[in-house]
Amino acid sequence: MLSLLRPLLAVCWYTLLLLLPGGQCWIRRYNNGFHYQDISNGNGNGEIYFNGIRLHVESPLPSVSASRGSSVTLPCHYHYEPEVATPRRTRVKWSWLPSQTIAAPASPEALARETEVMVAMGNRQRSYGNFRGRVRLRRSAPGDMSLVINELQLNDTGRYRCEVIDGLEDESVTVELELRGVVFPYHSPKGRYRFNFFGAQQACQDQDATLATFEQLFTAWEEGLDWCNAGWLADGTVHYPITMPRDGCGGVDLAPGVRSYGQRHGFLHSYDAFCFSASIKGSIYFLKHPTNLNFTEAVQACAVDGSQIAKVGQLYAAWRLLGFDRCDAGWLADGSVRYPITKVRANCGPPEPGVRSFGFPPMYLKFGVYCYR
Template identity: 80%
Template sequence: MLSLWRPLLALSLHVLLLLLPPGNCQMFGYNNGFHYQDISNGNGNGELYFNGIRLHVESDHPSVSATRGSSVTLPCHYHYEPELSTPRRTRVKWSWLPASVIAEPVASPAFYRESEVMVAMGNRHRSYGSFRGRVRLRRSAPGDMSLVINELQLNDTGRYRCEVIDGLEDESVTVELELRGVVFPYYSPKGRYHFNFFGARKACHDQDARLATFEQLFTAWEEGLDWCNAGWLADGTVQYPITVSRSGCGSEDLAPGVRNYGPRHRHNHHYDAFCFSASVKGSVYYLKSLAKLNFTEAVQACLREGSHMAKVGQLYTAWRLMGFDLCHAGWLADGSVRYPITKPRKNCGPPEPGVRTFGFPPLDMKFGVYCYR
C-alpha cells in the first residue's frame, strides 16, 4: 500500500515546492544550505536534485605558528557562491586533535576522535575543557569565524577543524597550530640510557617540556643539532640527529641525517630523551652573588628573590628564543649545571652556540644559579 502512495506524495511535494518562492521553503523546515531554485530534476525514486547556492569554507593559512603564552588567530572564513542577498543562520564548531595524538601510531580510529573547542550560533557560544574562557571568534567581517586562542599552552598544538553547518550542508577546513620552540637532548642524573618511554616523557614534563615529535627533531637537525646518543620521541620511536658523520654514530660512511632505531619496547628498553620546549612568559636570569653556592643554598637564594630555580627547558628557550648569553655556570632545578652561549668566544666552550653542560656534579660543589621569575 505504501508503494502506491509514494508517487502521489512525491508529486504533491514536487508541486508544493514549485509554487513556493525559494526563500519560503524554510518555513516547512527545509534548510540544507541550498536555495531551491531548480526543483524539476530528480531520479524518479523520490530523491530530488537541487541546483543553487553553495557553501564554501576556507582558511588563508593551512598552518600557524606562535609562541607560548601569547595569543594566536587560526583563520577560517565562509562564503556562498553566488553571494546571498540576505544572511543565513549558520552554526560554527571548532574541534581539535592534539599533536600528541597525531604522533601516536595506533590503529583504532576512535583514538583519533577530535575534542570540541568551541561551538557558536549567532551571538551564543560555548567553549570546552582547557579552552574554556581562552577562546573566542574574531568576527572581523561577514563570514569570519577565525578562532582566537589566548594564553597559549604547551599542549595546545595540533590540528584544528573549523566546521560551518548550514542546515544539511556541512563544510570544514583544518589549520595546524605549532609553537616556536627548541629541541634539546636530556639524560638522567644517573647517566645515559636510563629512561624507558614513560620515564622519558615524565623527565621532559619535569623540565617544562614534552617529548619532541619527529618533525621537531628533524627541524632541529636541519638547524644544526648533532647528538650521538639515541633518545625517545613522542611516537615511541628512538632516534638521534647527526650533522657530522663519524665512527660510533652510525658510521663514517653514512650520510648525515636523523638515525632511526624505529619503535622500541616502551617499558623494557631504555634510552635518553629528546624534549621540546616553547617560549615562556617569564624570564630566566643569573643571580648575581659574591659567593658561589651549593645546590641547597642555590634553591634558597632563588626563593629569597621571589623566584624559583630555572628548569632546563626554560634555560633552553631563553637561549634559543630570547638570545640569552652568559658565560657563567649555574645550578638548575634538576641538579645539573649549565650556561647559555649565543656568541661563542674564548673560554666559553666550543666554537658553536649552545647550552653548555657540566652534567650533574655533586650537590655540595659551588656554582652560581639560574632563577626563573
C-alpha cells in the same frame, strides 16, 4: 532546459529521517545543545531545493606559528558560490588533533580522535575542556569563523579543523599550529637511556618542557642539532639527529639525517628524551652572590632573592629565544650545572653557540646559580 530551482523529493536518510506508515517521512531531531529549525534549509514540507549554491570553506594559511603565552588566530572563512541574498543557518565546529597523534595524511581514525574545541551557531557558542574560556570566534566580517586562542600553552600544538555545517552539507579546512621554541636532548641524572616513554614525558614536564614532535626535531636538525644518543618523541617513536656522520652514530657512510628506531614499547624500552621548550613568561638571570654555592645553598639563595631555581627548559628557551648569554656555570633545578652561550668567545666552551653542560656533579660542589622569576 530544466530549471536549476526545482523541488526534489526528500530522501529518507537512515540517520536523519524515519519512514512512517503511509510513505511519509519524519525528520528525527539531532540534539547537540543547539536548537535547529528546518535543518534542511528546505520549504518545511518535506521537500529540499537544489539551487546550484555551493558552500566553500578556506584558510589563507595552512600553518601558523606563535609564542607560548601569547594569543594566536587560526584563519577560517566560508562563502557561497554564487553569493546568497539572505543569511543561511550555519554552524561552525572547531576540533583539534594534538601533535603527538598526527599522522599525515589525515585518516578516518585520526579524525575520530579529534577533540572538540568549540561549537557556535549564531550568537551562541560553547568551548570545551582545556580550551574553555580561552577561545572565541573572531567574526571580523561575514563568513569569518577564525579561531582566536588566548594564553597559548605548550600542549596546544597540533592540527585544528574548522568545519562549517549548512543543513546536510558540511565543508572543512585544517590549520597547523606550531609554537616557536627549542629542542634539547635530556637524560636522567642516573645516566643514559634510563627513561621509558612515560618517564621521558614526565622528565620533560619537570623541566618546563614537553616531548618534542618529529617535526620539531627535524627542524632542529635542519638548524644544526647533532646528537648521537637516541631519545623518545611525543608519538612514542625513538630518533636521533646527525649532521656529521661518524662511527658509532650510524657510520660514516650513512648520509646526515634524523635516524629512526621506529615505534618502541612505552614501558619496556628505555632511551633519553628530546624535549621542546617554548618562550617563558618570566625571566632567567644569573644570581650575583658573593660566593659560589652548593646545590642546597643555590636553591635557598634564589628563594631569598624572591625567585626559584631555574629549570633546564627555561634556560634553553631564554638562550634560544631571548639571546641569553652568560659565561658562568650555574646550578639548575634538576641538579645539573649549565651555562648559555650565544656569542662564542675564548674560555667559554666549543666554537659554536649552545647551552654548555657540566652534567650532574656531586651536589656538595660549588658553582653559581640560575634563578627564574
